Amino acid sequence: MIESLTGTFADVGGIIIASILGSFIGKKMNDGYKNILLSILGFIAFGVGFESVVVYMQKSQYAVLFIISLVVGTALGTWWNLDGKINSLTAGKSEGLSKSIVTEVILSTLGALPIVGAIMAATSHNFTFLFVNASLDFVMVTILAAADGIGMMITAPIIFLFQFIIIVIATFARGALSDSFITEIAILGGFMVAASGLSLLNIKDLKAANMMPALLIPIIFFAVKGIFNI
Numbered sequence: 001m002i003e004s005l006t007g008t009f010a011d012v013g014g015i016i017i018a019s020i021l022g023s024f025i026g027k028k029m030n031d032g033y034k035n036i037l038l039s040i041l042g043f044i045a046f047g048v049g050f051e052s053v054v055v056y057m058q059k060s061q062y063a064v065l066f067i068i069s070l071v072v073g074t075a076l077g078t079w080w081n082l083d084g085k086i087n088s089l090t091a092g093k094s095e096g097l098s099k100s101i102v103t104e105v106i107l108s109t110l111g112a113l114p115i116v117g118a119i120m121a122a123t124s125h126n127f128t129f130l131f132v133n134a135s136l137d138f139v140m141v142t143i144l145a146a147a148d149g150i151g152m153m154i155t156a157p158i159i160f161l162f163q164f165i166i167i168v169i170a171t172f173a174r175g176a177l178s179d180s181f182i183t184e185i186a187i188l189g190g191f192m193v194a195a196s197g198l199s200l201l202n203i204k205d206l207k208a209a210n211m212m213p214a215l216l217i218p219i220i221f222f223a224v225k226g227i228f229n230i
Contacts, residue, residue: 004122004171007130008163011108012156014138019153022145034147038096041143042200045103049194056186065221066187073188073214083207096200097151100144102209103196104155108137109162110189110215115182118163122170130163184218 026034060066077083087098108114113136117129137159145152192214195206224230 003125004167005164006125007117007121007127007134008160008167010127011130011134011137011163012160014134015141015156015159016153018138018141019145019150019156022142022152023150025142026146026149029146037143038100038147038200041103041140042197044197045107045200046194046197048107049190049192049197052186052190052193054190056183056190059183060187061180062184062221065184065218066191069184069188069214069217070191070211072217074211076213076216077210078207080213081210082212083209086209097148098209099196099199099205100148100152101155103193103200104137104140104144104152105158105162106189106192106196106208106212107140108133108155108159110185110192114163115166115185115189118166119170119182122167178222181218181222184222185215188214188218 057066083098083102086102113129114133117127117133120126120128121130141152141155188211192208192211195208195211199205199208
């Protein structure tokens with residue numbers, strides 16, 4: 001089990017180092033450069049999210065599942081005020097820290113790369129995808145920490161917990177993670193990543209954190225489908 005976490009440890013360790021490195025760089029950087037870096041990262045996030053939606057939507061076997069998931073999930077997230085709770089955790093820090101944390105967590109957990117990577121790590125000890133994801137995380141966190149400080153380190157335990165849960169599930173219940181399930185999660189992740197990109201670009205704050213409960217809908221759907229063999 002510990003060996004399966006090799007890629008996860010690399011990812012989390014890189015995030016901690018990147019948070020320290022980025023905050024140091026940020027002290028030497030003026031606000032103009034910080035804003036440019038955040039805008040570039042926002043543009044990249046939007047592009048990555050859009051690409052995920054386009055690629056995986058055509059593979060979906062359930063045309064309206066992502067719509068129902070986003071509508072119901074976002075309604076729940078708004079009711080629970082997840083965005084407000086995250087903002088309260090970062091109160092007194094950099095103004096954009098909460099958006100940066102949400103962006104990094106979504107980018108590093110909801111794409112096909114981290115999900116499939118965690119499954120591959122658990123089932124075959126192949127860490128290629130997680131190492132690639134760790135490299136991307138290192139760059140993203142360095143940029144975000146340069147703009148918003150060492151508080152980006154908060155993302156490390158969140159990402160570790162997510163990958164740990166996926167690896168545990170993949171290890172003991174491999175059949176629970178079908179290609180269809182990964183496809184639906186990747187579609188939702190694409191929308192959330194794109195929403196985070198728009199927020200970083202200051203085009204429209206869609207409060208991506210409030211969308212996170214949307215992930216519960218596919219989990220429930222596939223669990224019911226499996227139990228009743230529908």
